[in-house]
Amino acid sequence: KDFDIQHEKLMHLIVVSKDLSYFDHLHPEYKGDGLFTIALNFPAGGEYKLYADYVLKGASKVVKNHTVTVEGEKVQTTPLKPDENLTKIVEGKEITLSFDELKAGTDVTLNFNIKDQKTGQPITNLQPYLGAVGHVVIISENTDEYLHVHPMDEKAKGPDAKFMTKFPKSGIYKIWGQFQHEGKVITVPFVVKVS
Structure with a gap:
């Protein structure tokens, strides 16, 4: 209770x-x-x-x-494929995901770099989303593994938001980063392969 x-x-x-x-x-x-x-x-x-x-x-x-x-009409499902390009455009933001090496059982730092899509300028005024610079949810392709990752520096304001995690097993995972800028929550997805 x-x-x-x-x-x-x-x-x-x-x-x-x-x-x-x-x-x-x-x-x-x-x-x-x-x-x-x-x-x-x-x-x-x-x-x-x-x-x-x-x-x-x-x-x-x-x-x-x-x-x-x-119940209801199903939509065509698409198998997960690791992204070849780890830069996405969402809501006028250019978000690039970078990391050292994705290896199961090893600590890895995920860095989300956020820029203004039009100007290419770094965004340095991210607002707290649920009390932190952002949240990251990671789910394995078979949906068995679930990771909810919090930032290394909750007070960061961009352009970099860093998160440390450990992938439990090798395989394909989908990562969703969530950030808030000018009152709007941005959700950016990436698909990666962990060796």
């Missing part, structure tokens, strides 16, 4: 489609007595995986996952 707040919320709910093409990061409302609720609008029929990420009072973080099947 008792939960600790982590990054400004009692629960972070991550919703992905089975092929990881759809992603949402939500915050269910606590109704008391261990019950959290949220209204979800799934974009299409098919299988989705839900990850509830929370902290019991005075204990460590818990992640529970659950698969649901949604």
Whole structure:
């Protein structure tokens, strides 16, 4: 019944489609007595995986996952392919992901460099998103592995946002970086291969 707040919320709910093409990061409302609720609008029929990420009072973080099947017309699924280019344009921002080496079981620093797409100028006034410079969620291709990564320097304002993590196994993973600029949350996806 008792939960600790982590990054400004009692629960972070991550919703992905089975092929990881759809992603949402939500915050269910606590109704008391261990019950959290949220209204979800799934974009299409098919299988989705839900990850509830929370902290019991005075204990460590818990992640529970659950698969649901949604009725309705399914969309064409596309297999995950590692990105050849790790620079993406999202909402007028040019975001480049860099790292040393992606090796299972080894600490790796993921660096997101954020620039203005039009001017090429570095963005140095990122706003805190849920109390930090950004959040990163990483899910393996088979959806078995889930990592919710917090920044190394929560107070950073850009253009670099660094996150340290460790991939549990080799394989293909999808990474979503979430940042806030001028009141708008930007979600940028990357697909990588871990050796």
